[in-house]
Amino acid sequence: MTAIVVISAGLGVPSSTRLLADRLAAATAASVDDLEVVTVELREVAHELTDHLLTGFPGQALAAAIDAVRRADGLIVVTPVFSASYSGLFKTFFDVLEEGTLDGKPVLVAATAGTARHSLVIEHALRPLFSYLHAVVVPTGVFAATEDFGNRGLDARIARAAGELSALMGASTSAAPTGRRTVGDEFADPTPFEHLLQQAGAA
Amino acid sequence: MQIGIFTVGDVTTDPTTGRTPTEYERIKATVAIARKAEEVGLDVFATGEHHNPPFIASNPTATLAFIGAQTERIILSTATTLITTTDPVLIAEDYAKIQHLLDGRVDLMMGRGNTGPVYPWFGKDIRDGIPLAIENYALLRRLWQEDVVTWQGKHRTPLQGYTSTPRPLDGVAPFVWHGSIRSPEIAEQAAYYGDGFFHNHIFWPASHTRQMVDLYRRRFEHHGHGPADTAIVGLGGQFFMRRNSQDAVNEFRPYFDNAPVYGHGPSLEDFTHQTPLTVGSPQQVLERTLGFRDYAGHYQRQLFLLDHAGLPLKTVLEQLDLLGEILPDMRKGFAEGRPPHIPEAPTHASLVAGAGGAKDATVYAAADDVTGHRAEEQVAQVRA
Numbered sequence: 001m002t003a004i005v006v007i008s009a010g011l012g013v014p015s016s017t018r019l020l021a022d023r024l025a026a027a028t029a030a031s032v033d034d035l036e037v038v039t040v041e042l043r044e045v046a047h048e049l050t051d052h053l054l055t056g057f058p059g060q061a062l063a064a065a066i067d068a069v070r071r072a073d074g075l076i077v078v079t080p081v082f083s084a085s086y087s088g089l090f091k092t093f094f095d096v097l098e099e100g101t102l103d104g105k106p107v108l109v110a111a112t113a114g115t116a117r118h119s120l121v122i123e124h125a126l127r128p129l130f131s132y133l134h135a136v137v138v139p140t141g142v143f144a145a146t147e148d149f150g151n152r153g154l155d156a157r158i159a160r161a162a163g164e165l166s167a168l169m170g171a172s173t174s175a176a177p178t179g180r181r182t183v184g185d186e187f188a189d190p191t192p193f194e195h196l197l198q199q200a201g202a203a
Numbered sequence: 204m205q206i207g208i209f210t211v212g213d214v215t216t217d218p219t220t221g222r223t224p225t226e227y228e229r230i231k232a233t234v235a236i237a238r239k240a241e242e243v244g245l246d247v248f249a250t251g252e253h254h255n256p257p258f259i260a261s262n263p264t265a266t267l268a269f270i271g272a273q274t275e276r277i278i279l280s281t282a283t284t285l286i287t288t289t290d291p292v293l294i295a296e297d298y299a300k301i302q303h304l305l306d307g308r309v310d311l312m313m314g315r316g317n318t319g320p321v322y323p324w325f326g327k328d329i330r331d332g333i334p335l336a337i338e339n340y341a342l343l344r345r346l347w348q349e350d351v352v353t354w355q356g357k358h359r360t361p362l363q364g365y366t367s368t369p370r371p372l373d374g375v376a377p378f379v380w381h382g383s384i385r386s387p388e389i390a391e392q393a394a395y396y397g398d399g400f401f402h403n404h405i406f407w408p409a410s411h412t413r414q415m416v417d418l419y420r421r422r423f424e425h426h427g428h429g430p431a432d433t434a435i436v437g438l439g440g441q442f443f444m445r446r447n448s449q450d451a452v453n454e455f456r457p458y459f460d461n462a463p464v465y466g467h468g469p470s471l472e473d474f475t476h477q478t479p480l481t482v483g484s485p486q487q488v489l490e491r492t493l494g495f496r497d498y499a500g501h502y503q504r505q506l507f508l509l510d511h512a513g514l515p516l517k518t519v520l521e522q523l524d525l526l527g528e529i530l531p532d533m534r535k536g537f538a539e540g541r542p543p544h545i546p547e548a549p550t551h552a553s554l555v556a557g558a559g560g561a562k563d564a565t566v567y568a569a570a571d572d573v574t575g576h577r578a579e580e581q582v583a584q585v586r587a
Contacts, residue, residue, distance in 0.1 A: 054468035057408055059477065186387035187414050190422060193395035196388055197341065200334035201357035 002169055003036040004028060005065075005072040009079040009090035010112070011043055017112045020144050020158075021078040024110060027162035028076065032169065038072070040065045042089050049092045058096065066097060074106040074169045075135070077126075081113035085125040094133065100180045102135040106168035108161050110142040119143040138164045204537040205548050206530065207247025208240050208523070209282035209439065209506040212260030215513040218461040223513075229259045230266075232516040236509070237270040239520050241277040243527025249280035249312065249506060252289075254321055257463075264297040271305040278550065279305060282401075282506065283314025283382045286343070287335040288325035290359060294339075295346035295367040302372040307551025312380040312401050312437075313340060315389075331358065333388050340379075340392065347376035350566050370564035378549045380437055380504075383415070390415055394422030394434070399548065401437035404495070405508055406464055408477050412438070413498040420500065433546055437504035438495055441480045441511075444525050448483035455482050462512035485529045493536040501541050503548035 006025050010017025021039065029035045042049070048059035058066055069075065079090035094102075109126040111118070122141035130137045140161040148154040181191070210233060216223040224232065237248040248270065253260045260266075267279040279301075284294060294311075302309050315336050316322070319329040327335060338356045345352050346367040355361040371377070380399035383389030384407065393400040400419040404412050416436055423434035443458075445451040452471065459471045459482075468474075475482055481491040492505065507526070510519045547553070555561050 051469040051473070055406060055465055055474075057411065057477075059469070059473070183385075183387070187418050190387050190391045190418060193391050193426075196333070196337050196391065200337035200341075 001034045001036055002032050002073045003038070003068075003071060004074045004076060004165075004169075005068045006037060006039040007042065007069075007075060007077045007090075007093060008039065009042045009087050009093075011080070011087075011089075013043075015080075016144070016146065016149065017078050017080050019149070020110055020112055020142065021076060023158050024076045024078070024108060024142065024162055027158050028074075028108075028165055031163055031166040038068045040068070042093055045093075046089055049089065049096065052096045053092065062096075065093075066101075069097065070101055072105070074108070074165055075102075076108045076110065076165070077130075078110040078112065079126070081111055081118040081121050084118065085121060086111070086129070091129075094129065097133075098183060100134070100182055102130065102133040103180060105135050106138060106165055107135040108138040108142070108165045110144070110161070112144050114146055116143075116145040116147065119145065136168055138168060140164055204502075204534060204541075205246040205278070205504040206533060206537075207245045207249065207278070207280075207504070207506050208236070208509055209247075209249040209251070209280075210236065210260075210508070210510050211251035211282070212253065212258045213463065213511060214257040214259060215463060215511065216461075217513040217515055218457045220515075226259050228516075232510070232519075233259070233266065234270055234273070235516060236519055236523070237277070237279075238273055239523045241274045243523050244530050245277060245523075245526070247278045247280055247504065247506060249282035251282050252285050252314075253316075254285075254288075254324065255318070264301050267309065268301050268304055271301065271308060276308075278308055278310065280310045280380075281312050283312045285316045285321075286313040286339050287315045287332055288322055288327050289339075291339040291343040291346065292359075292362070292365070292367065295343055296369075298377055299347065299367065299369050299371050302377055302551070303369055307372050307375075307555075309551075310378040310380065310549075312382045312399075314382045315386075327358070333386065334358070336389065337392060340381075344376070344396070347371050350564075366566050366568070368566065370566055372551070372564075373555050373558075373561035374564040375551065375554045375558050375561075377551070378554060380435075385411075385415075387415070387418055390419040391422050394419050394428070395426050397423065397426065397428035399435035399437055399503070401504070401506075402439065402499075404439040404479055405441040406478055409479070409498050412479075416499045416502075430544075432500055432542075433544065435504075435546070435548055436499060436502035437506065437548070438499055438502060439479075440492060440495070440505055440507045441478075442488045442491075442507060442509075442522075443482045443514075444485050444488045444522065446484060446525075448487060451482050451484065458512040458514055466512075485525055488526075489529045489532055489536065492533060496537075501545045503546070505537075 006021050008018045008021040025037050045062045048062035052058050079086040107130050111121050122143050127137050142157050142161045214229045240248045250263050251260045252263045315332045322329045338358050352365050353363050380401045381389050381393035382401040384403045402412050402415050420431035420434045424431040443451050443455040481488050509522045
């Protein structure tokens, strides 16, 4: 079984961001056998995200979302464009992830906006963010302005991006060792104190 | 089981009056709180160490000695001693000194400190936090255990033939706890030495406290100090109580909503659900506290944080009175179902007994009391 998490940062109900997210998920499901899809509406954990910034730990729903991301084989992330970039809510979710959570994980990036003038937000804002987080960003990012919905060009881009995501998950690198030790590793198999002493130079 | 309080010495505005205490008032309040802690029958008072506003917690040994002079019985400790930015040579000297002054009524809790900017004030770098905690503590132990230390490390100047004075009281160093909120390395450090491990506990969900304490217990056993359930564990805690639980909620809410750590974040209801904070009646505080064992196992030291969020001194003293009232039941509750092989927290007396009795550890140096020159150096000079 393959598992993906869809992160949607749309604020309206219904939202065009969620609409695009659902179409990307459906297209991915069409090309991956036995795909498990978990969708996270960031609006529903917006308070918990702010609380996490202030307290340093996630509430129950946010903890479940973060855990789903950690275990996922790939992500579909969709944000509305606010002030020429991803929304603050969208960024906050990725700000609270433990370092290394997205290491080697295939991520399909997508954005919605009221005008096509924002289309390069994919390349200017989303791609660098996920490169920084050591994710493997799907070559085709999907941008949809209001006028793109119902347009055949969008269908083609969705299909191509979903196909690329499936291919990358097939060759997923997320299981490959990265050399990074997570907090989970430290609890399961702590660095022996003798080694910590050596590192500290106080043999 | 030791039950006590700890303070971080923050100067915080009372949100209900808009008044901020002066440093003088806060410092004196700390002393009044410590004296009250002894009066109501608590076992431990611990003070933090900070070197920046809004804290008045610099120079903890002066504070502890001053309190020690006005108390008889209560153990004085730290929460925490900054092992990263404080020279271990000074820690060795200062705490051995108050050990003598207080007849052994002292122990310490090591911590790394809270903010990056503090480190460079003491010539350090927060990125070295863990290595500093490890190297400095390794040196501190030697300074207490060995009369003459020759040492070289990465983070301070080398020592040659150095003797830390005074030597520990009765030849036994103060017991050391290691406090850490999130770093598994520090739980590992505490386990390696068979020292105590203290988890702040407050502001964190029980699941997190459990994994830190579990790790320490598991590694304590791994390093050969005894079964995991005999490891020495301390926990923080936080409450606000009134005889009527709704009164407690109403009175504490403005303090909660504006508190420095969690204020303007989660609701009081969410936070009391997610963390050990208990706001309610004495009975509720009692039951919640006794429930900490469900995820931490039988433990040795429970410290509450009471003077925070701008609560006035009068209110804090009332909280201590209420704690004193439920203290007998709390002790009884902690004793219930506690297997006989679970040890108590080490004290000076138990450490002395464990070392086979008190021995004076004074190092007598044959030195000229004016120049500090030793006789053998003078002989060496004559020969040269």
